[in-house]
Amino acid sequence: MYMEQGKKFISPGAWFSMIYPADWSEFEDGEGSFLFYNPADWTGNFRISAYKGNAAYGRDFLRQELEENTSATLVKIGKLECAYSKEMFEEEGIYYTSHLWITGIDELAFECSFTVKKGESVTEAEKVIASLETRKEGIKYPAEIIPVRLSEIYQINEAYEWVDSAVKEVLKKDFQGAEEDVVKMQQIIDKGEIGPKKKEAWLAFGIVLCVIFANEVDNMEWRTLIDGNREAPVLLNISTGARIDPMKLVWSKVKAGVPCNMVETYKSIFDNQ
DSSP states (O other): OOOTTEEEEEOTTSOEEEEEETTOEEEOOSTTEEEEEOSSSOOOEEEEEEEEOSTTHHHHHHHHHHHHOTTOEEEEETTEEEEEEEEEEEETTEEEEEEEEEEEETTEEEEEEEEEETTOOOHHHHHHHHTOEEOOTTOOOOOEEEEOOHHHHHHHHHHHHHHHHHIIIIIOOOOOSSTTHHHHHHHHHHTTOSOTTOHHHHHHHHHHHHHHHHHHSTTEEEEEEEETTEEEEEEEETTTOOEEOHHHHTHHHHHTTOOOOHHHHHHHHHHTO
């Protein structure tokens, strides 16, 4: 039941991974819950939450659901046993069915739901559930590039807002996220008010350099890098496969005691594409 032409999602903290349809995207949901659906042609809302406990937590969570939810039945999806139940509701004259699967793998328990119009297929959701895999602590997994997650989009936005605010407050100038703003970022650095240990500030400069580059150059898209404990936004040239890591642009230099020239760094991005 592996999903062809799917996209991979690795949860924040790298607890688990799954494959979801290529035409789905991640959207904001409640804390600890991840929401996916097709924004162009809605086929249903897929939500997944994961909970971690002891080594048998996943199995116990499944058993408890079967005991306490009298409408739940045991079904098998791929290699996973799941407690399945459903409920119907009406909203603005349209009837929907919310399908719920409770399952577990070792120390992780999963709660998955797929809300569709009444009578619509749940095959997409079943394929996603079948693709679920846990990622064990203490195991070094190969670095992976996955579609950009909301958590990294938030990080990009926060970095941009911080640089924008710094330029306006310190320099009393506008910031448009354009190429001419690189000089303004250098002027902020030249004032010497950002200490060498302020990692988040230096990371923000690297991220915003990439934002500006993406605004100026075609075929650039954000991705999420998962590499050990590091989960970070990176910029990918989808036509050449070249990757730009914001951390290496500025923070890695500052940490190594190397002077950072934003204009030269920005030019080097072009040279490496």
